[in-house]
Amino acid sequence: MKTAGIRDVAKMAGVSVTTVSHVLNETPHTRVAEETRSRVREAAKSLGYGPNRVAQALRTRRSGLIGLLSEEIATTPHAGRIILGAQEAARAHGLTLVIVSAERGDGAAAHQADVQALLDRQVDAILYATMYHRRITLPPNLDAVPAVLIDATDTAGMLPAVVPDEVGGAVAAVRHLAEAGHRRIAFLNNNDDVPATHGRLAGYRQVLAEYDVPYDGKLVGETVSETPEGYELAKEILARSAPTALFCYNDRMAMGAYRAAAELSLRIPEDLSIVGFDNQEIIAANLFPALTTVALPHYEMGSWALETVVEMLADGENRSDHEWVSALLPCPLVTRDSVAPPREFRPSVPT
Amino acid sequence: MKTAGIRDVAKMAGVSVTTVSHVLNETPHTRVAEETRSRVREAAKSLGYGPNRVAQALRTRRSGLIGLLSEEIATTPHAGRIILGAQEAARAHGLTLVIVSAERGDGAAAHQADVQALLDRQVDAILYATMYHRRITLPPNLDAVPAVLIDATDTAGMLPAVVPDEVGGAVAAVRHLAEAGHRRIAFLNNNDDVPATHGRLAGYRQVLAEYDVPYDGKLVGETVSETPEGYELAKEILARSAPTALFCYNDRMAMGAYRAAAELSLRIPEDLSIVGFDNQEIIAANLFPALTTVALPHYEMGSWALETVVEMLADGENRSDHEWVSALLPCPLVTRDSVAPPREFRPSVPT
DNA sequence: CTGAAAGCGCTTACAG
DNA sequence: CTGAAAGCGCTTACAG
Numbered sequence: 001m002k003t004a005g006i007r008d009v010a011k012m013a014g015v016s017v018t019t020v021s022h023v024l025n026e027t028p029h030t031r032v033a034e035e036t037r038s039r040v041r042e043a044a045k046s047l048g049y050g051p052n053r054v055a056q057a058l059r060t061r062r063s064g065l066i067g068l069l070s071e072e073i074a075t076t077p078h079a080g081r082i083i084l085g086a087q088e089a090a091r092a093h094g095l096t097l098v099i100v101s102a103e104r105g106d107g108a109a110a111h112q113a114d115v116q117a118l119l120d121r122q123v124d125a126i127l128y129a130t131m132y133h134r135r136i137t138l139p140p141n142l143d144a145v146p147a148v149l150i151d152a153t154d155t156a157g158m159l160p161a162v163v164p165d166e167v168g169g170a171v172a173a174v175r176h177l178a179e180a181g182h183r184r185i186a187f188l189n190n191n192d193d194v195p196a197t198h199g200r201l202a203g204y205r206q207v208l209a210e211y212d213v214p215y216d217g218k219l220v221g222e223t224v225s226e227t228p229e230g231y232e233l234a235k236e237i238l239a240r241s242a243p244t245a246l247f248c249y250n251d252r253m254a255m256g257a258y259r260a261a262a263e264l265s266l267r268i269p270e271d272l273s274i275v276g277f278d279n280q281e282i283i284a285a286n287l288f289p290a291l292t293t294v295a296l297p298h299y300e301m302g303s304w305a306l307e308t309v310v311e312m313l314a315d316g317e318n319r320s321d322h323e324w325v326s327a328l329l330p331c332p333l334v335t336r337d338s339v340a341p342p343r344e345f346r347p348s349v350p351t
Numbered sequence: 352m353k354t355a356g357i358r359d360v361a362k363m364a365g366v367s368v369t370t371v372s373h374v375l376n377e378t379p380h381t382r383v384a385e386e387t388r389s390r391v392r393e394a395a396k397s398l399g400y401g402p403n404r405v406a407q408a409l410r411t412r413r414s415g416l417i418g419l420l421s422e423e424i425a426t427t428p429h430a431g432r433i434i435l436g437a438q439e440a441a442r443a444h445g446l447t448l449v450i451v452s453a454e455r456g457d458g459a460a461a462h463q464a465d466v467q468a469l470l471d472r473q474v475d476a477i478l479y480a481t482m483y484h485r486r487i488t489l490p491p492n493l494d495a496v497p498a499v500l501i502d503a504t505d506t507a508g509m510l511p512a513v514v515p516d517e518v519g520g521a522v523a524a525v526r527h528l529a530e531a532g533h534r535r536i537a538f539l540n541n542n543d544d545v546p547a548t549h550g551r552l553a554g555y556r557q558v559l560a561e562y563d564v565p566y567d568g569k570l571v572g573e574t575v576s577e578t579p580e581g582y583e584l585a586k587e588i589l590a591r592s593a594p595t596a597l598f599c600y601n602d603r604m605a606m607g608a609y610r611a612a613a614e615l616s617l618r619i620p621e622d623l624s625i626v627g628f629d630n631q632e633i634i635a636a637n638l639f640p641a642l643t644t645v646a647l648p649h650y651e652m653g654s655w656a657l658e659t660v661v662e663m664l665a666d667g668e669n670r671s672d673h674e675w676v677s678a679l680l681p682c683p684l685v686t687r688d689s690v691a692p693p694r695e696f697r698p699s700v701p702t
Numbered sequence: 703c704t705g706a707a708a709g710c711g712c713t714t715a716c717a718g
Numbered sequence: 719c720t721g722a723a724a725g726c727g728c729t730t731a732c733a734g
Contacts, residue, residue: 003470003495005727005728006727006728006729007727007728015704015705016704016705016706017705017727017728017729018704018705018706018707018729018730019703019704019705021728021729021730022704022729022730025729027729027730030703030704031703031704032703032704033703033704036703036704050467050470050471051471051727051728052409052471052473052726052727052728053471053472053473053728054405054408054409054414054472054473054726054727054728055409055710055726055727055728055729056727056728056729057405057710057728058403058405058406058409058709058710058711058712058726058727058728059709059710059727059728059729059730060710060728060729060730061710063405065449073431073434073435073438075428075431075632076428076431076633077426077427077428077431079431080424080426080427080428080430080431083424083434083450083452084424084452087424087450087451087452088452091451091468096449096451096468096472097449097450097451098416098447098448098449098450099434099438099448099449099450100438100442100447100448101434101435101438101439116401117442117447119354119401120401120402120403120404121404121405121447122403122404122405144354226637227636227637227639228639231639252633252637255637255638256637259639262613280633281426282427282603282631282633282634283633283634283637285578286577286578286603286606286607286634287606288578288579288582288610356711356712357711357712357713358711358712366720366721367720367721367722368711368712368713368721369713369714369720369721369722369723370719370720370721372712372713372714373713373714373720376713378713378714381719381720382719382720383719383720384719384720387719387720402711402712403710403711403712404712405710405711405712406710406711406712406713406726407711407712407713408712408726409710409711409712409725409726409727409728410711410712410713410714410725410726411712411713411714411726412726
């Protein structure tokens, strides 16, 4: 039971394979009698014919394959959402995603072999994703096809890149707190030298400036972004500076802050408001009260990257890679139940 | 700057393309002078030649592509781990994974189009994964190539399938509790009609029997496996039956149970031991105390499926799909800090 | 309006 | 030990 080929369709319709190809592909500038067209289409359908994409690829030098190289596919749902965004966009263009999950670490050399494997597969383009927003050095062979970076920028700045707007996300979070009336807002930051750390701090300071509240170093702390450390840091800052709200570097840290609050008998959000970052659903939605946080646009980055690569493929002759514009995608605030006005601002109307 | 082809290598080495093909592929039963071989290899290396896999695929009728159809890629890290397991096994065999994320739901008809797209791509085999362990109806065109089911079994039982050993996982969890001395162990179950629900209950009962403790319906409750409901259910059972330990259907439910315990001023694990299921790292490792739970073997299911499909491909002539054996993969217990002996069993040695 | 033929880059009997 | 040639299933100038 081998599957039907174009020759079978031609035979059945009583035409040449040339004609079959033309009608099935709707080749422009080709006159084929309408009657012939429908004969061909019927034959194709009744044979369940689908063109062999491998043969097409060899002939047209377009494989319709897009390579996605992603670090750390397994650890968080983040990579999954990038994949989903890219995959759905790919499907809309008749493209197929081929995935290779690279070793962790920015070993450009290590990734070179993965890129080569993709290149041998004749992928039309490559999406290169890291597990969190950072600057990387690219494997040199990545220049063989159009490529875009996801959640990363390259140190040489040669490739279009799509990254989350860390500053904007932090602004949304802190402004949300400020609008609720908070002025003593602590920031529990991470201490890595990554864009998220700097960007979120910048957003925090920007909102402070907007509201004319002076930056107070005692309200800001740094630690590795893990829950136990988040707990320690939250306890320390809560004890030291009595903030009415906490802006946490990420949801895991917020989880630690929840515990610190509970230990100090601070109710959330009545006594203390908390905003996180990342929108890790499984944490944010399941914490009690559910955590208001900022979402990272992984799905959107995946689809943006795919769409961009499609444009590059269409317009490849006219521009070189670095002339393509990069994107800063918004990090929307996801409102749940962890924010309320501070005690002193609370209107005296009982709920 | 087009990439080198086999012809370029042949020219450079001063041999025919036939010879190049033979030495690079190490075709068995082919005598080629060692001196010629090294000339060819040097030429290939200096040109950076890698065979065009598309052309190879067309010629050999083996694409080296394995399709992975997965529902719900984005929601949990589960799919990511399946992908990773399959991808790493694929790489070891020189195979490449192509991913399509299917619509949620078991619409065999909807998935048929996705399978067809994979088939048009000439994938050698298909891995068909669902987002959680369940029984499904297969799209009819899935029989065109070797296929294996991941985390699912098909109602017709035609395909090899790899699923987690739900019973065994529950046994490990409950036995762990029993070994610590617990006898009043509550089970907070899910109320869906899925294998996990039935399997985990069976495992629970099995351990009870082992320890000669009679099954007590009052210690078992069902709810949808979400945190708020888990909280309600835990509170109810804790109040009603005073268990010394809780076995939770999954980690999210355990998260609700933690809150119930806190509200009742029950310390974990001193006053109450809790075991979860799923090992959702981000919850289990970040809860306080860290949650002892049972891991689902997603990575292992991915690699098992890939390896099986490779065997089917190698031995395809001799057996039909349904003669291949399915697998029940172990769900190992991951010990963290949420289990201790019950009060009455505690040795009087202070820690 | 339709078709014969070349060729994409390989592999593989087959011949020598 | 090595090579000439056919062919995988398509698309695409080109001719008629």
